[in-house]
Amino acid sequence: xxxxxxxxxxxxxxxxxxxxxxxxxxxxxxxxxxxxxxxxxxxxxxxxxxxxxxxxxxxxxxxxxxxxxxxxxxxxxxxxxxxxxxxxxxxxxxxxxxxxxxxxxxxxxxxxxxxxxxxxxxxxxxxxxxxxxxxxxxxxxxxxxxxxxxxxxxxxxxxxxxxxxxxxxxxxxxxxxxxxxxxxxxxxxxxxxxxxxxxxxxxxxxxxxxxxxxxxxxxxxxxxxxxxxxxxxxxxxxxxxxxxxxxxxxxxxxxxxxxxxxxxxxxxxxxxxxxxxxxxxxxxxxxxxxxxxxxxxxxxxxxxxxxxxxxxx
Numbered sequence: 001x002x003x004x005x006x007x008x009x010x011x012x013x014x015x016x017x018x019x020x021x022x023x024x025x026x027x028x029x030x031x032x033x034x035x036x037x038x039x040x041x042x043x044x045x046x047x048x049x050x051x052x053x054x055x056x057x058x059x060x061x062x063x064x065x066x067x068x069x070x071x072x073x074x075x076x077x078x079x080x081x082x083x084x085x086x087x088x089x090x091x092x093x094x095x096x097x098x099x100x101x102x103x104x105x106x107x108x109x110x111x112x113x114x115x116x117x118x119x120x121x122x123x124x125x126x127x128x129x130x131x132x133x134x135x136x137x138x139x140x141x142x143x144x145x146x147x148x149x150x151x152x153x154x155x156x157x158x159x160x161x162x163x164x165x166x167x168x169x170x171x172x173x174x175x176x177x178x179x180x181x182x183x184x185x186x187x188x189x190x191x192x193x194x195x196x197x198x199x200x201x202x203x204x205x206x207x208x209x210x211x212x213x214x215x216x217x218x219x220x221x222x223x224x225x226x227x228x229x230x231x232x233x234x235x236x237x238x239x240x241x242x243x244x245x246x247x248x249x250x251x252x253x254x255x256x257x258x259x260x261x262x263x264x265x266x267x268x269x270x271x272x273x274x275x276x277x278x279x280x281x282x283x284x285x286x287x288x289x290x291x292x293x294x295x296x297x298x299x300x301x302x303x304x305x306x307x308x309x310x311x312x313x
Contacts, residue, residue, distance in 0.1 A: 003036045006080035008037060009087045013061030013094040014055050014064075017054055044174040047091055048223050058217050063089070065098040075111050084113045092118035093125035094269070100127050105132040106134065112301040144171045155180060170230070187227035192254060194228075198298040199261075199306075206299070209292035218281050221291075223280040232270050235262035260262035266301040 003010065011028050012035060014020075019028045028035070031054055038045055038053040051057050071087065079085045085273060089095075095103060107116065107130065120126065142150075144166040150173070151162035157180070169176035190213075197205040213221060238244075241258030262270070273294055280290045 003039055007083070007085045009071075009074055009085070010049065010090065011063060011067060011087060012090040013059050013063055014054065015056045015059040017056050024066055024069075026064065027070040028063075029070055035094065038127045042174070042177070044177060046174050047173075048220055051217060051219065056217070058215060059310070060218050061091075061094060063092070063095045063099050065096070065102075068099050068102040071106075071152075075106070075114065084115055086115045086117060088119065089279065090119050092120045093122045095126070100130060104129055104133070142171050142173065147171050147173060147176055151176060151180070181238060187224050188231060188251065188254075190224060191228050191231050194295070194298065195302060198302045200297065201299055203296075206295040208277065208291055210288055210295055213291045214287035215248075218284075220286060221281050222278045225274045225281075229271065229274050232262055232267060232274075235259040236267045240267075259307040260309045261302060263305050263308050263312075264304040269297070269301045269304070273301070 009259070010032070012024055012031075014028060014031050016026055020026060034054050035050075038050060039207070042049065047061070048057075051059075051061055074085075074087075089103075103116075104127065106114075106235055110116075116134075118126070118130075123131065123136070144163065147166040148159065148162040151157045151165060152159055155162075155177075157165070165176050165179050169179055194206075194209060197209055213224070216224075232254060238255055239261070240263045275292050278289055281287055
């Protein structure tokens, strides 16, 4: 599929990069070549992958007023084939207020034979007035067996290996595909570093780590929080609940060594801490301060877990 049908229009979060510098050019049409290439390479594209494709990893993507001007021009034209026109708005929750308010007018007074598809992983972030004017369809997640069958069929994996990957990725297709192609999750590498610095009470190292995290985009930082929560959940299940989580290699060694440190003394604190970090980052609180404050708390939580582990032994 080339994604070039003249009556299907794609709208997605963008920002300025080395090629697109002018504010008025920060709309989807300026990035269509990269979009088509990215979707062709990975139909299960994630937002963070898209930001990497257009080299804005350290910026926040958005759908803004420049996009509304582009859409207005398209709506003024007749459809190419005389039938319906479709606007697919990917990650619609990334609309800023200017675009959202103009989008609301399009929904209230729709142009004839025009369909707007708003795709979002966080529909609660859309304006309530927009939610009230659309028909909602919820897409169910695939289960682990469905994903494992997909990996066997399309990636030629051994059924047991495919099931292990499906389990570790929590039946997330994009995450499973990435796990096949790399030795280790880069967010796991960051988490390891964070925990080692916290365990050694290396305040200078934690400050430098916080500075590095703060230079990433807000979406990347929030993705780290999600990944860290997943790691903590696995550690708690393996170390305290003694549940088996299939994995191998260096990843298996890390979980075996670290999981006893995550227990009833700290798992709740860690979960609240990362949720709070994600909340503050989303609301534009100074990221460096947020991460350094969280790192100091991490020192306390790691050693609380260590103390309980020693008492258990």
